[in-house]
Amino acid sequence: MNVFRPLSALSAILLAGSCVSGPSESDLRNALFSNGRPAEAQAYGDFLVARFAAMTNDPETAAEYYAAAIDTAPEKSGIAERAVFSALLAGDYETAVGLARRASQVGSEATLVRLTLGVDAMVRGKEDEATPYLDETKYGPFNEVIARGLSAWRIADSDGADAAEAYLRSGLSGDANLDSATLYMMGLLQMAEKDDASALATFETLWESGARLAVGVHAHAQLLMANGQRDRALEILQVFRDEIGQNAGLDGLSADIMAGRKIKPTRLSTREGAALAVYVPAAALMMQTDDDLSGVYFVLALALDPNLQVARSLWGQSLDNAGRREEAVAVLSRIPDKSEFYATARGQMAWALRREGRNQEAIAVAGEALQHSPDRGLKIQLADLFRSLDRDDEAEHLLSEVIAEDAAAGRQDWRVIYARGTTLEQTDRWPQAESDLKTALALQPENASILNYLGYAYIDRGLNYDAALNMISRAVELEPQSGYIVDSLGWAHYRMGRYELATRFLERAVELSPGVSLLNDHLGDAYWQMGRKTEARFQWQRALKLDPSPEDRARIEAKMTSGPEAMLLKKAESETQSALPVARQN
Known part of the structure; x- marks a missing residue:
């Protein structure tokens, strides 16, 4: 009987509260827990709430409760690192920086804490303050690549491009595949310093190694154009499209070249280059995972260069991958309509809405964007949307438009032809479907899906x-x-x-x-x-x-x-x- 007495007493209090004016909930909580409750208990409670929030895809709440536990937790540095991670995962850069400073004050030397503080120093134009935080010897392999790239741009700013290039060369292994991220940074640095001959040689080495990074291919094609090699520039852009797929930035550059517009090599500032040093490994990470971990790095990249819309586009994709679709839509909606990634972002938004079952909204978003910008990629995405909704006639109409436009430009894209072939086959238009499927197979004779x-x-x-x-x-x-x-x-x-x-x-x-x-x-x-x-x-x-x-x-x-x-x-x-x-x- 004694076991049940505390419960009976509490029940009596609660029952009494239903008849007369009793203590408030906060008064009751204080009465029950304020006397003699150790601070560790509060910290542990905050930690449990934070852990649950992190496990249920709520990084904003996780960051709030991890932050609350920092001051009272027995093991402060680990809690602080979790707080920084959660804040970045929630897209709250300013909070992450504040938490990183608190973490550093309680002795944390965790990877993400130091990386955040290093980035923040560069954001504030205090490259010298970034030096101790970006010591690459204290990082694991992935973050070491990021720290090295950031340090190279910091060194270029303080000691000159030659010193930055020497620093990057000191970290090369000799294997172009392993060194690709470092070599891309080197090429972009050389390009920023107008050493175009060296930059072109670096990008050619990367291309011959099989490396295919859109940012690097964009710079490579620009340099080829500046060197009078128009056909070669168009060739590598087409190879990228055939091997990797569509990219808004590269498609825009290809269109400008075809239209005869003057192409000027892009010269990056220190912060723009540093942003790419974070973005490039993050983009590679996102392609290998189905979660939102890469979003942590996209947030840091955008802090350095808020106009790096390709990072915002991939951040939105990583959020969608993780099922955080409302946040994905919010992030993608911030890409301005003047950006070359606007149409891509609207297509991504439409698919995020489609996966949430908001089909009419999805079609409306894509349709409005298509009216604003008759983008080829957006037409393909909208066609895919229609196909997923069994609206095959509308899908076929859009795909036919793209194929006709491609033919007028003297090119054939097997992906679009194959997509139209499967759409026609689904609607019992077999002779036309067979023709498209055979054409796609002729273009890609070793493609297992078409076969x-x-x-x-x-x-x-x-x-x-x-x-x-x-x-x-x-x-x-x-x-x-x-x-x-x-x-x-x-x-x-x-x-x-x-x-x-x-x-x-x-x-x-x-x-x-x-x-x-x-x-x-x-x-x-x-x-x-x-x-x-x-x-x-x-x-x-x-x-x-x-x-x-x-x-x-x-x-x-x-x-x-x-x-x-x-x-x-x-x-x-x-x-x-x-x-x-x-x-x-x-």
Whole structure:
């Protein structure tokens, strides 16, 4: 009974409060906890709240409560570093700087604390104050690259470009792939000091090594133009587009060159160069992760150069990747309409809204941006939006516009042609779809996705079995770990009546991609044809649990009752035949 007495007493207080005017919530809290509560308890409570906020994607609250725990926590420096990290993750640079100073005062020498203080010194034009914070020997490999780049621009400002270049050279390993970030900084420094011959040689070395960084390629093309090498400049811009994809800055430069506009090499200031020293590794980090960690560095880069809109664009993308889509939209909306990244940002915003299920808002954002700026990339993004919403006719119209514009400019983009081909195939316009898919394949003969899609489309229509089988087999050779492509090979053998061979490939496909309804469905069909009807029904049951489309669900449920040969199944398959190849887009 004694165990329950405190609870009974508290209940009596609360019940009494319902009848008469009692103490306020704050009075009650003080009465219960103010006497003899150690400061460590408050710190621990703040720490737990901060940790929970960090785990639930609320870095702003995390920073607030970590900051509250700094003064009272027994272990101050670790808490301080978490506070700095959370503030940067929340995009609050000024708060992060204040917390970094507090962290330094309590003895923290954590990486992010020192990096933030070093950046802040350079933001304030106090490069000499940045020196102790940017000692690269105290950083791990990733942050060492950033510290070295920042230090190079600091040294160039105080001791001259030759000293900065010597400093960068001292850190080279001799492997262009490992040294790419450092070499890009060197080229940009040389360019800033108008040593264009050396800068061009540096960028050529990077290009030949296979390095493909948009910022560096932009500078490289500018220098080639200044050196009278127009064709070479257009060549590297086109290679970047073919190998890496579209980039608003590079597309704008290419358009200016084609239009005959005068191209002047960009000469970076110390702060602009320092911003790129942070941005370049951060961009590489973002491409390798699916979270918002890189946003910490984009915030630092933008503190150095608020006009580095490409950093804002990638910051928005990192927020979207992490599911922080409201924040992503807010960040992307700050990119001005005069920026070359405006259209890209509006396309990103539209997709963030689409992923939140706000489909009409997404289309409105993209549509308004397209009216403002008939950007090629934005048309492609809007077409993709329409395709994701099954508005294929509108998607096809936009893709056709882009293809016509490309043809007028004397170029072909296999990605756009392939996208239109798949869109036409989905809407049963097979002759036109086949033409586009074959054109895309001619442009990219070793592209597994195109080989797989065209081959599957043939098989699904009972056409060109031998050629289709060869296409899909080659796609499997190119991407043997793709469940979708291996499934295509199995399904090709199934449609050709080779059920035992089909079963082997379809089992492998499900091993590679067990959570895909269509693949489990196909394996069930193969088991049925092999006489393994219990296993077939098990696979169909599994397919039903993996969120198939309503049409696929009806088709699978029909098979559960009567097997693949049922007339009901044939009717359902006829109605949904064009929907099946959607999953072929590996």
